[in-house]
Amino acid sequence: MPELPDVETFRRYLKSRVLGKVVERVEVLAPAMLRDISTEQLHSQLRGSRLRTTRRHGKYLFLECEDRGWLLLHFGMTGYPQVGRHGASRDEPRFRVRFLGGESLAFFDRRKLGRIALVRDVDAFIRTRKLGPDALDIGWRTFHARLHRKRGSVKAALMDQHTIAGIGNVYADEILFRARLHPAAEPTAVTVSTWRRVYRSLRTVLDQAVAAGAAPSRLPRTSLLSNRHKNGRCPRCGSRLRTMRLGGRTTYYCAREQRTRT
């Protein structure tokens, strides 16, 4: 479920497990996941390099490889990293970085929708891709300025990575549920005080999710996340949750509590 909280959890995990390690070799089991680089190039670029720092922007994770640039990892819908001794896991990873000393970083991704690349400069990458500010860094003024004039729905605006980076389908629903705002509300019709509520909700929801290590079981019981399924009920008022399609994705909301205005 790689949205911002998941990727931030991955980042912290990798920070504690692979920094300082030296790359021995790289194995690409699913070459289609590479972007703008071949397996051979990636291997020769990374071999002998020491991992120095980690960075995250939105749903992108970067590992700095000393003198070689940054290894970019995007987890798509089903990707996740795992560090351990070679071959410790039953599943076959799509990508693996072996380190001197015997450990390796494996990238699992059933659906192969994840992406792997090597970039020279993270900030340049963010500019080129026109990614918006990271959802955990954005301040109230910037948030309001970037969102309140958008067309379409508030939910689509929250999920637009060019507007604000890191929020996906699940957390967009969660943020709007907590803010009690209807996901289909038009951004231009939302009052400033309601935008404030959305902003505060965004901070609370993301902060709590990161603190919980993005584990649904460790999120507040009043969260929508654990109820987003057929026959799911609103954890606050008990009414049946409704669904609709917004921005091409299934949207869960409580029709009784989430209003179009206010």
Added chain:
DNA sequence: TTTCATGTTCAGCA
């Protein structure tokens, strides 16, 4: 068997 799924990207259309 069919439908749906947490993400991104592109084509086609308004």
Added chain:
DNA sequence: GTGCTGAACATGAA
């Protein structure tokens, strides 16, 4: 440029 829809990517789960 903005936004929407549908498709593609590739695979598992309900």
